[in-house]
Amino acid sequence: KSKETGRNAMSFFDPAMQTVVLERAALEAGLRKAIDGGQLVLHYQAQVVDGGRVTGAEVLVRWQHPQRGTVPPSEFIPLAEETGLILSLGNWVMETACTQLARWAQRADTSHLSIAVNVSAQQFREADFVATVCGIIERTGANPKRLKLELTESLLVDNVEDIIQKMYALKAKGVEFSLDDFGIGYSSLSYLKRLPLNQLKIDQSFVRDVLIDPNDASIAKTIVALAQSLGLGVIAEGVETDAQRDFLADAGCHAYQGYFFCRPLPLDGFEQFVQAFDPILDME
Numbered sequence: 001k002s003k004e005t006g007r008n009a010m011s012f013f014d015p016a017m018q019t020v021v022l023e024r025a026a027l028e029a030g031l032r033k034a035i036d037g038g039q040l041v042l043h044y045q046a047q048v049v050d051g052g053r054v055t056g057a058e059v060l061v062r063w064q065h066p067q068r069g070t071v072p073p074s075e076f077i078p079l080a081e082e083t084g085l086i087l088s089l090g091n092w093v094m095e096t097a098c099t100q101l102a103r104w105a106q107r108a109d110t111s112h113l114s115i116a117v118n119v120s121a122q123q124f125r126e127a128d129f130v131a132t133v134c135g136i137i138e139r140t141g142a143n144p145k146r147l148k149l150e151l152t153e154s155l156l157v158d159n160v161e162d163i164i165q166k167m168y169a170l171k172a173k174g175v176e177f178s179l180d181d182f183g184i185g186y187s188s189l190s191y192l193k194r195l196p197l198n199q200l201k202i203d204q205s206f207v208r209d210v211l212i213d214p215n216d217a218s219i220a221k222t223i224v225a226l227a228q229s230l231g232l233g234v235i236a237e238g239v240e241t242d243a244q245r246d247f248l249a250d251a252g253c254h255a256y257q258g259y260f261f262c263r264p265l266p267l268d269g270f271e272q273f274v275q276a277f278d279p280i281l282d283m284e
């Protein structure tokens with residue numbers, strides 16, 4: 001009988017396809033449980049300046065899956081965005097980061113550290129985003145001046161006025177903004193002067209081949225020059241070698257993040273990294 005049914009009907013019963021659908025549903029249910037049930041963790045990746053001083057960390061979320069182990073964000077952030085779970089996930093990340101900022105503020109060796117939090121466009125577009133962040137800051141006692149939100153150009157596709165207004169409202173509290181993955185998006189450069197940004201973050205795709213691809217080298221230099229002329233800070237992500245670091249420093253970029261300095265680490269590993277690094281520099 002099944003041979004008489006058409007191609008489409010056949011493919012509906014395609015076991016491979018059914019597996020995909022079931023896996024997705026299971027993944028979504030699993031992610032919901034992970035957010036509510038404490039399976040998410042933050043890893044901290046050092047942001048450093050010339051000389052090696054650690055100025056803070058970017059927090060990067062991971063899913064400690066009971067069976068699959070550590071699942072990277074590339075495997076669940078897109079799903080979280082499609083399902084709306086990004087809102088509760090994002091709130092958890094913000095709350096956890098701000099709680100950590102408040103703890104660091106109590107200790108002399110960590111009170112200078114800032115935290116950069118990735119905020120997805122969908123989160124930022126929520127009408128109550130500003131109120132939510134302000135509520136978390138108040139509840140946790142975090143210093144908003146130590147909180148940096150990493151936004152991407154994908155935010156700028158619609159209702160830029162709304163985005164700008166929210167950014168100013170948070171800036172008034174002291175919150176800072178970095179434009180993540182800069183250079184790979186499609187935003188108009190004219191937005192750059194209208195957004196109350198503090199920093200551009202050079203996308204790692206330009207850093208990777210900066211020594212071998214003259215186009216990437218030009219782009220990296222141009223982003224640094226653009227940041228300087230707009231009065232913005234600039235940080236490079238994905239720095240893996242000292243030669244890349246040296247090229248960027250020569251171009252005028254003096255803040256870095258990447259495996260060359262430190263991988264994203266669980267909290268205790270990051271704190272050990274800070275302690276191992278800073279005392280040496282204090283003696284300079």
Ligand code: C2E
Binds near residue numbers: 045077181204237
């Ligand atoms: P991103 O914000 O651009 O983060 C940088 C990514 O590059 C991280 O990947 C980091 O582990 C990786 N990385 C850092 N240094 C190096 C390096 O030297 N070489 C290479 N090859 N890679 C490096 P990760 O942790 O897998 O995160 C991927 C993306 O997932 C992030 O890109 C960000 O867009 C998203 N993401 C992570 N955490 C969150 C979160 O809490 N909320 C949201 N909305 N997105 C997040």
Ligand code: MG
Binds near residue numbers: 058150180
């Ligand atoms: Mg980021």
Ligand code: MG
Binds near residue numbers: 237
């Ligand atoms: Mg990035």
Ligand code: MG
Binds near residue numbers: 181203204237
């Ligand atoms: Mg990136």
